[in-house]
Amino acid sequence: MKLYNTLTRRKEEFVPIEEGKVKMYVCGPTVYNYIHIGNARPYVTFDTVRRYMEYKGYEVTYIQNFTDVDDKIIKKANEENTTMEVISNRYIEECFRDADGLHVKRATHHPRVTEEMDYIIEMISELIEKGHAYEDKGTVYFNTKSFPEYGKLSKKNLDELIAGASDRVAVDDAKKNPTDFVLWKPFKPGEPKWKSPWGEGRPGWHIECSVMAKRYLGPTIDIHAGGEDLVFPHHENEIAQSEACNGVPFAKYWIHNGFITVDNEKMSKSAGNFFTVRDIAAEFPYEVIRFFILNGQYRSPINFSRELMESCQNGLERIKNCKKDLAYYIENCTDTELKENENVDEIEKFRAQFEEAMDDDFNTADAVSTVYELVRFINKNSKDGVSKAYAQKEMDMFKALTTILGIAEDVEVEEDEDTAKIEELIAKRAEAKKNKDFAAADSIREELTAMGITIKDTRQGVQWFRG
C-alpha cells in the first residue's frame, strides 16, 4: 500500500510503526456552524482510508478532535446571547448527524479542547522549560527560531518567512520573530478562561492537536491527515511543538486532501461561497455527497455543481439497483447448488483490481469504476435460474467493495406499517394487468409512486422499493 506523503512529496510504501496497527490523527472542525461540504471531504476521504486499512487487517486507532474554544464560537455565542458551551455542544451534535448521514464511522475518540486543558498547559510548560517558548504579559509564544527544522513540511524557508511576514502578519512587539505563534493568550473581558501559570486565558489554536495526538496516540503517530490548507501554518506548527517537546518525530506520514471548489474557486466560510452538508442533504441523499467526494482522487480539487451531483446520484442508483436485484435473487431463486464456478473466479478479479486502485494512494476514482464493472458483470450474470449460492457470492463481493467505500449500505426494504398496504396495491395491480385493464394498473402505479415507491416488473415477479 502506497500513500503520498506531504513531508517527502512522494508516494511511499506504508509501513506502520507497530506491526498490524495504525495510529491516525485527523484535524476536526471548529464547531460554530453546520459543517460545509468542504469539511465533508476530509471526513469522507479519511474515513475511507480508515475503512480500507481495517479491511486490510490493521487495527486502526482514529482520533479526530473538535475545536470548541475559538473566537468564532465566542462571537456566535455573543450573538445568540448564550455561552460558548451551548454553541459548541449544539454543532458537535449536528456534526455527528451529518457524519452519520455520510456513513462516516465514529472515531475511536473525539477529544475536545475544553476537556484537555490540563494537558495543554502541561505541554506549554514543558516547551517553556526546554527553551522553545517564552512568556510576555500573559501571552506565551513558540519561538520558531528554536526549532531549526521549522518549515520542513511546507518547504518554507524560515528566513524568507520572517522577511515576508513583516508586511503580512500583525506587528507584535512582544514576539521575538514575526513567525512566532501563540500557545496561550490572556483572556479579554467576557471571554471564557482557564487558570494557568501565565494567568487566566485560553490556548492558541495549534497546540491542541499536538496535545491530543500525544495523549491518545503517543509521541509518534503513523498518519496525520487534514485539508491541504492546514499544511501551513497549522501542521507546520504542530510539528514544531510536538518535536521540540517530545524529541522524536511527530508523524511518519502526512496526507492532505484537496479542496472542493465552487465555480472553480476555493469554497470557504470566510469567502461565503459555501454550501453546508445540511443544505445539500435537503436536495440529495447524504450518500450521494459521499459518492461525489469519492468520485475523484482525494488530492485533486473537485468542483461542486448540481450537474455533477445529479450525475453521481444516477450512477449510485445503478449500483444500488444491482444490490436490490441481488437481494431479490437470493431471496427467490430456487436452485441452491452452486453451478457457476467459472464466474466465481471472474468475480475475484474485481477484488484484485479494486485493491490495486486503493493500494495506489487510495485511488477511489479508480476503485469506483471497478465497482461499476462489477455491477455490470453481476447484472449480466444473474438472470434467470442463477443459483442461490452464486448470487450470494456476488453479493459478498459487492458488499466487500462497497463497504470499504461506505456506499450502498442501506438498500434493504424496511418493514413498516405501510408494507402490507403496498403489497396489497401491488396485488391489485397484478390483477388489473391480468385482466388487461392497464388504465387501472397505471393508476395504481401512480398511487405507489406518490407514496415514494418504485416498482419493477421482472420475469420473476414484481419488485418494489422505496425511492
Next chain:
RNA sequence: GGCGCCAUCGCCAAGUGGUAAGGCACGGGUCUGCAACACCCUUACCCCCGGUUCAAAUCCGGGUGGCGCCUCCA
C-alpha cells in the same frame, strides 16, 4: 515576490514510455401492455510549440490557460 498543483470525449474521471478504463448525459437497439430496471451498439488525433525515443497523453524545454498556500479556513 516565494513555494506548489492542474490542463484527457458535452460533464466527471482513470491511465505516468508501448499505441486512450469507467460513470453521467446524448443517439440507436433488445426486453416490456406502457414505464422503470437491465443488457447490447455508437462517440477522443489526450491545451499549444519544440525536443528525447523504435515508440510519449505519459519524459525534457518553452508557451498559454486555471487554481492553491504564504492570513482564520477542510
